[in-house]
Amino acid sequence: MEIGLTHYLIISAILFSLGMFGIVARKHAIMVLMGLELVLNAANINFIAFARFGGMNIEGHVAAIFVIILAAAEAAVALAIVLNIYQNFRHVNVDEVDQMRD
Amino acid sequence: MTHDAVLLLSIIILLTPLLSFLINVFFGGKLGKISGIIGTSILGIDFVMAIVVAFTKLVTYPDIHTIQTRFEWISLGPIKVVIGYGIDNIAAMMLIVVTLISFLVHLFSTEYMSDDRRYPKFYAYLGLFTFSMLGIVIANNFLLMYMFWELVGISSYLLIGFWYEKNSASNAGKKAFITNRIGDLGFFTGIMILYMTYGTFMFDEVFAGISSGVMPFNSPTFLTLAGIGIFLGAMGKSAQWPLHVWLPDAMEGPTPVSALIHAATMVAAGVYLVAKVFAMFTADALTFIAAIGTITAFVSATIAITQVDFKKVLAYSTVSQLGFMIMSLGVGGYTNGFFHLVTHAWFKAALFLAAGSVIHAMHHAMHHMHDHHTDPQDINNMGGLRKTMPWTYRTFLFVTLALSGVPLTSGFLSKDGLLAGTLAYANLTGGWHWIIPVMGFAAAGMTAFYMFRLTIVAFHGEPKTKIASHTHENKSVILIPLIVLSVLSLWFFYSPTPIDGSKGWVHRLVVQPASAVPAAYQWSFLLPEHAGEASPAMHAEGEGHEAAATEELHHEAQPAAHATTHAYLNKFQEESHHFHYIAMFLSVLIAGGAIGLAFMIYQYKVISADKLEARLKFLHTFSLNKWYFDELYQATVIAGTVALSKMLSWFDTYIVDGLVNLSAYITRGFSFITGLFDNHVIDGAVNLIANTTGFVGARLRKVQTGHIQTYLVFVLVGLLVLLYYFSINF
Numbered sequence: 001m002e003i004g005l006t007h008y009l010i011i012s013a014i015l016f017s018l019g020m021f022g023i024v025a026r027k028h029a030i031m032v033l034m035g036l037e038l039v040l041n042a043a044n045i046n047f048i049a050f051a052r053f054g055g056m057n058i059e060g061h062v063a064a065i066f067v068i069i070l071a072a073a074e075a076a077v078a079l080a081i082v083l084n085i086y087q088n089f090r091h092v093n094v095d096e097v098d099q100m101r102d
Numbered sequence: 103m104t105h106d107a108v109l110l111l112s113i114i115i116l117l118t119p120l121l122s123f124l125i126n127v128f129f130g131g132k133l134g135k136i137s138g139i140i141g142t143s144i145l146g147i148d149f150v151m152a153i154v155v156a157f158t159k160l161v162t163y164p165d166i167h168t169i170q171t172r173f174e175w176i177s178l179g180p181i182k183v184v185i186g187y188g189i190d191n192i193a194a195m196m197l198i199v200v201t202l203i204s205f206l207v208h209l210f211s212t213e214y215m216s217d218d219r220r221y222p223k224f225y226a227y228l229g230l231f232t233f234s235m236l237g238i239v240i241a242n243n244f245l246l247m248y249m250f251w252e253l254v255g256i257s258s259y260l261l262i263g264f265w266y267e268k269n270s271a272s273n274a275g276k277k278a279f280i281t282n283r284i285g286d287l288g289f290f291t292g293i294m295i296l297y298m299t300y301g302t303f304m305f306d307e308v309f310a311g312i313s314s315g316v317m318p319f320n321s322p323t324f325l326t327l328a329g330i331g332i333f334l335g336a337m338g339k340s341a342q343w344p345l346h347v348w349l350p351d352a353m354e355g356p357t358p359v360s361a362l363i364h365a366a367t368m369v370a371a372g373v374y375l376v377a378k379v380f381a382m383f384t385a386d387a388l389t390f391i392a393a394i395g396t397i398t399a400f401v402s403a404t405i406a407i408t409q410v411d412f413k414k415v416l417a418y419s420t421v422s423q424l425g426f427m428i429m430s431l432g433v434g435g436y437t438n439g440f441f442h443l444v445t446h447a448w449f450k451a452a453l454f455l456a457a458g459s460v461i462h463a464m465h466h467a468m469h470h471m472h473d474h475h476t477d478p479q480d481i482n483n484m485g486g487l488r489k490t491m492p493w494t495y496r497t498f499l500f501v502t503l504a505l506s507g508v509p510l511t512s513g514f515l516s517k518d519g520l521l522a523g524t525l526a527y528a529n530l531t532g533g534w535h536w537i538i539p540v541m542g543f544a545a546a547g548m549t550a551f552y553m554f555r556l557t558i559v560a561f562h563g564e565p566k567t568k569i570a571s572h573t574h575e576n577k578s579v580i581l582i583p584l585i586v587l588s589v590l591s592l593w594f595f596y597s598p599t600p601i602d603g604s605k606g607w608v609h610r611l612v613v614q615p616a617s618a619v620p621a622a623y624q625w626s627f628l629l630p631e632h633a634g635e636a637s638p639a640m641h642a643e644g645e646g647h648e649a650a651a652t653e654e655l656h657h658e659a660q661p662a663a664h665a666t667t668h669a670y671l672n673k674f675q676e677e678s679h680h681f682h683y684i685a686m687f688l689s690v691l692i693a694g695g696a697i698g699l700a701f702m703i704y705q706y707k708v709i710s711a712d713k714l715e716a717r718l719k720f721l722h723t724f725s726l727n728k729w730y731f732d733e734l735y736q737a738t739v740i741a742g743t744v745a746l747s748k749m750l751s752w753f754d755t756y757i758v759d760g761l762v763n764l765s766a767y768i769t770r771g772f773s774f775i776t777g778l779f780d781n782h783v784i785d786g787a788v789n790l791i792a793n794t795t796g797f798v799g800a801r802l803r804k805v806q807t808g809h810i811q812t813y814l815v816f817v818l819v820g821l822l823v824l825l826y827y828f829s830i831n832f
Contacts, residue, residue, distance in 0.1 A: 020818065023811065023814060024814050024815055025811075032811075094809070094810060095809060095811075098808030098809055099808070100808055
């Protein structure tokens, strides 16, 4: 059996679902962020797979590198937010941070 | 003096009395008796300036028709209102008449009004009046003329009702004002007809428009109507029948006021207006004017015969003389009419001031004797004043001679020319127009009769009451104006020969303006001679003004219509010369006869006045009650107005108010229904929407948890739904 585009996409879909689950189900803010990283990397796999099989060529690679840079920047901002949440609430439980509702 | 200097000085002359008014009205309370001195000196200065202007105009520039200026007052797009002022020969003469009489009246009043509490106010009003009158004199357009016309009306109202504590005085003021307004309505209509047609208020531009052949609404009838309308204004101010009723009542005002306003100046304004716009009257309008003047002269002369109030006799005499002037203008005797205005102003002012002198003396005598019931103006309470008041008597007698038209006086010169003019007119036109000279001579005879009746009853014989015997001659402040005015009634001020006024400077300077009316609508005998020659048949036919509408004549008259500065002879003037000696002979005969009759009845009592009165009972009562004009107006115009007002009031109360109330009820009922609809249907719908929104909101807000993870689940679910949807459809 030759490994083709479909396999990569399935892997990427599994990874995306795991990441999504992490974002939605975890209570700890750091865990949510880690789920987010999984989602972004699922997208990266897709880009690379399309670059290899789908005719995206170099643009796919560029987009993947762009996503990695974006993820790094996002992690920096998000960790700063988490740090601030901790300073205000003395915990990082996203379930209990719902003051914006009212 | 240059033209600009003349114009500048005229505007100063106009504004100086206004200064007197302002000073006296604002500082009168503090000034007290000084206000009289201030007013008199200001008018003295004004008089001197008027002399300068008048002499400059009459001696240096006698041939320039009008020294005038004009400027744009209002400019609203296409509508431009140009006004201005100017001095022509008659204005120059009027300046002297108005300022001198005003000055003398100011002087006279310092003594006459000295006991009055509102002394400064009196001088303020006199100043206002003089200002307005001078405005009429120097106006060279209808608009300014109309404005000052109304100002004269209001200042006359203030002065007639000066003693407004007396009911009769305040009523007389109202009567004068309202009667004048009736005339002014016509004046205004006339001005509007002319303005709509020619688009200007300036006299000369209107005349130029008329002589170019443009007719208001393309009809000469409307030109006649405009002329009659303007003449209606003159009828109001100059107290012409049937609007004459206000003038005798106006005698309720202080006597100096009667002398200034109701003898010499304000009432002359109507005559002056007619003279000023003489060029625009058509033959028909002139006939109307002549008829009104004749009726006025005759009717008021008959009334004056039986009056017993000193001032009322003079008032009716004034109305009668104004009728003469208007009559003279109407028959085409422009110069004669204006000449009579000037001479009449002097001697009638003198007569009124003499009357004031008598009344003042009577008042003092009454005051001295603690009598407050006798009427000081009733001539039957006088008698014998010749001895107690010699100077008043002498001046009064002299000006009475002038008014009666006795030779060597100015009145003779002017009245003689005027009557000769009526004869010439009647001869040229024929038919019923002969009534005009007949009534004119009759009125002239009656004038002599009632004036001598007044003189004899008041001044001759024995004192009829104790008061009359206790009168004393007044101070010189009162006598000086009398003497000045009497001297001005001598013939040599006007003509080198005492028998012919037309040889004098007045006839040389006051030149009849060429008519602007196209020849077809004008009396042929008023046109310049060379144009009149074109159709000699016209004179014979008498009705020539209707038949003479030939084109050649029309064109020939054109150049003459513009040549306003040069004197020309017309048929009328020639004819007047022919009739001059006849008129002189007749008028002297009639006046002499009337004076003799007066002496026989009242002085020598050859004919008993009582018996005569009993025999002519009907005529006497008719005259004594002033031809029942007041009663007639009371019964017709006033009662009619009141009845109409009552009817309108009823209409207002029941019909108009009823309709208003009905519509109010309907509106209320309708509003009630609308209110119900609003409250229940519209508000209900609005509430329903609001409640629904609230309900939905309350349910939906549960979704808003604030948990970012919940939202993400929603996003995910939504995304899956969309994906599923698209995967099915595409």
